[in-house]
Amino acid sequence: MDEFSEDIWSGLRSEPKYLQSKYFYDVKGDALFREIMDCPEYYLTRCEMEIFQTQSTTIAKTILSRLTEFDLIELGPGDATKSIYLLEAITTQNASFTYFPIDISENVIDQLNLNLPKRIPGIKVEGLKGDYLEMLGKMNGKSARNKVVLFLGSNIGNIPLDETADFLKALKSCLSPGDLLLTGFDLKKDPAVILAAYNDAAGITRQFNLNLLQRINDTLGSDFNLSHFEHQPEYDESTGACKSYLVSLKEQVVHIGSRGHIHFKAGERIFMEVSQKYSADQMDTFAREAGFSIVSHYFDTRSWFLDALWLAE
Ligand SMILES: C[S@@+](CC[C@H](N)C(=O)[O-])C[C@H]1O[C@@H](n2cnc3c(N)ncnc32)[C@H](O)[C@@H]1O
Structure with a gap:
């Protein structure tokens, strides 16, 4: 307060x-954002949903080829409407992980703690209420396991462009070599559509x-x-x-x-x-400058949206 x-x-x-x-995100704001995601004009959710519905098995295999035991941390998950497909794919492939959603909205955390185990029986969920990097920093005292961090929905786009490099460096400083980061980027397209x-x-x-x-x-x-x-x-x-x-x-x-x-x-x-909104080569520069190497790029069929998987060096 x-x-x-x-x-x-x-x-x-x-x-x-x-x-x-x-x-923005109180109980009413969370509900309004869910309505925005259903708006015909709000292409972002449908693009990233397509990526997760059609490529989660591939993404899960790529993650599991590097790490089999990890903490799966999602920054600002909202209702996890897209990441749930990846959580299911990772669960199916028998990885050992705990899901730690980090969100500023207490309502979001309460809903995920309650609803995810109903959707994915046996999943371990430990929601953390607070700011992205503050809570991610606190995770280091909690667990020695490798981290796989999800930052989806172009939440990164809510950070001003001139602060993004510093944000990614600060995020990287919370990670260890071998940790993974999957980030959603909304790509430049017809200005009228945006x-x-x-x-x-x-x-x-x-x-x-x-x-x-x-x-x-x-x-x-x-x-x-x-x-x-x-x-x-x-x-x-x-x-x-x-x-x-x-x-x-x-x-x-x-x-x-x-x-x-x-x-x-x-x-x-x-x-x-x-x-x-970004161009694809902008992101590769961000990755390298923050100390990540690029593992894979996952696009939707129109190449309107990109989920980029990076490895912490
Ligand atoms: C635009 S919504 C996107 C939700 C989800 N990533 C998706 O793609 O559907 C942003 C989410 O991030 C959370 N959020 C925004 N700023 C945050 C911050 N600084 N720290 C933690 N959570 C934050 C909000 O509460 C909300 O759940």
Whole structure:
């Protein structure tokens, strides 16, 4: 609660204003994200689902050719809708592993602890609530086994491009030589297709963004009027950055509980989230610079999405 309050307050007092997208995910936000994944415009889930439905046996064999006993850690799994296929394939091939989902949303962790053993009988699940790297660092004190880390759904795209190399280096510093990392990357494609994915006709992504203002109201006692803000996504083809904003529809003052008040000019925007799009050679550079070698690339049939398997050197 204190960290949430600090982060919200400092983001809204910054110039330009921003909110951290990790705070989208409360019970309502988790449910809205599941609805986004079902939107016809949100191609990302269907592309990566195709990879996991059709190539999980191959991915599992590649992992098991290197490691047979490991901790399988997933960073930000959501409802694990795609990774479940890989978990099943690894289970079928008789590997010895415990699944450690790490997620900022307590609701996500509770649901996975409850539901995964029903779907995959005998699976060992130990959910960890918290931030990606903080929890991954804590894993080193918990277990001496090798790690296989999943970072799917283009969660990595929510990290600004100029911070990605440092993030991957920090992630690598939590790993040992021989550990594996499987990361999902959304690839550059028709800008209209990309923009539509963040601006669905049913308005679910709009609700998802506005829900963070509601969460701030509920948690900090603020008085955001949600009808005075509008969802505004934009895609810059040259940088590959798809950014979501909430724009203030009028000049207004919002009180953030006992913290104080924030002034908005008409048309002023709050930066909510980046969803970075990549070219395939960009990722190979990231891998090498962070100390990984490339094991395999898994594409969907349209080559819109890539899951890259890297080996920690
Ligand atoms: C966009 S959803 C994607 C879920 C899943 N990877 C997929 O592809 O379907 C992002 C997930 O990551 C979690 N998350 C976001 N930022 C996080 C952070 N900094 N640390 C831990 N979990 C985070 C969210 O709670 C949510 O479950």
